Amino acid sequence: MHFGRAAARLNLTQSPLSRQIQMLEQTLGVSLLERTTRAVRLTPAGRTFLTEAYRVIAAAESAARLTRRAARGESGTIRLGFTASSAYRALPRIVSLTRASLPEIDLVLEEMVSDEQIQALEENRIDVGILRPTAALLDPKTPxxxxxxxxxxxxxxxxxxxxxxxxxxxxxADLDGEALVTWSPRGGRYFIDLLDDLFATAGIRPRVVQRVNQLHAMLALVGAGIGIAVVPDSARGISLSAVALRPLAAPEASRPQLLLAWRRDNANPCLPTFKAAIVSGDRSPDR
Incomplete structure (x- = not known):
């Protein structure tokens, strides 16, 4: 409330400052200040304008800060596809890691089978997929x-x-001739091929009695006595009192893989930051 001190802080002389305030008042059509020979006070309109001016400055500073964070990939959105089986262990770890280390990145989640994720990645409908290996990923021309x-x-x-x-x-060898509940081709081609190779190498022939798309449905059928099933370790995330899960001796090459997949040319600035956080932070015992 002192024109001289205000002008000094702004590196102006008092006269140009007075003119600028008068021009502002003319633009707004209101008086912002009450001036006397001994004091300067804000009018009610001036107090309102001061409050809003601080808010505008704070918003501008926030916009600049958020823009810089977005450019560095520290804020924004990642569209993440995932398979149903990954929701029991891998997905919760990834969500927790993102919230802890990248709190300004929002995850938009969509459940899809692996082949659907491949197509969604190729069409840029998702940024990242949590999926099983598929034949499409072996194509040297894949993006x-x-x-x-x-x-x-x-x-x-x-x-x-x-x-x-x-x-x-x-x-x-204990599985030879046993009734087997296993995956259907639509959602479980990876596991069908993996188990077919495993059984052929071991020289055994379980009897397939039922095929389903989802892991929880498979375990429910096992609990109902329909048959037995060979499942990935992520099945431990499903607790069914009627089902026992036993480690199965099998070759190292038969261990199912779970992949993080993305387009090489994806321009989302969050993607490199997200990938780095997940790859460095995801150090499960099964890795």
């Missing part, structure tokens, strides 16, 4: 890149009253 998130152990899921539910660790 997609991947990183291994996890390599899981195989488990044998059996009813609690089954002979393999207790005692020694089951082997592949």
């Amino acid at each position: 997609l890149a991947t990183n291994i998130l996890a390599q899981e152990h195989l488990l044998l899921a059996v009813p609690r009253d089954h002979s393999l539910a207790l005692g020694r660790a089951p082997s592949l």
Whole structure:
């Protein structure tokens, strides 16, 4: 409330400052200041304008700060696809890591089978996918890149009253002739091919009695006594009292992989930051 001191702070002389304030008042059509020979006071309109001026300055500074963070990939949105089985262990870890280390990045989640994620990535409908290896990823012309998130152990899921539910660790030979609940081609081609190769190498032939798309449905059928199932270690995230999960002795090469996939030419500035945080932070025992 002192023109001389205000002008000095602004590196102006008092006269230009007075003119600028008068021009502002003319533009607004109101008086902002009451001037006397001894004092200067804000009018009610002036107090309102001062409050709003501080708010505008704060908003401008916030916009600049957020813009710089967005350019550095520290804020924004990642559209993330995931398979149903990854929702039990991998997805919760990724969401927790993102919230802890990148709190200004929002995740938009969409459940899809692996083949659907491949198509969505190629069409730029999602930024990142959590998926199983597919034949499309082996194409040298694919625009997609991947990183291994996890390599899981195989488990044998059996009813609690089954002979393999207790005692020694089951082997592949124990599965010969057993009723098997397994994946349908639509959502589980990766596991179908992996298990077919595993069974052929071991020289065994389980009897497929039911095919389903989802892991939880498979375990529910096992609990109902329909058959047994070979499942990834992520099945431990589903608790069913009627089902026992036993480690299954199998070759190292048969361990199912879970991948993080993205387009190499994706221009989302959040993507490099997100990938770096997930790849460095995801250090599960099954990795």
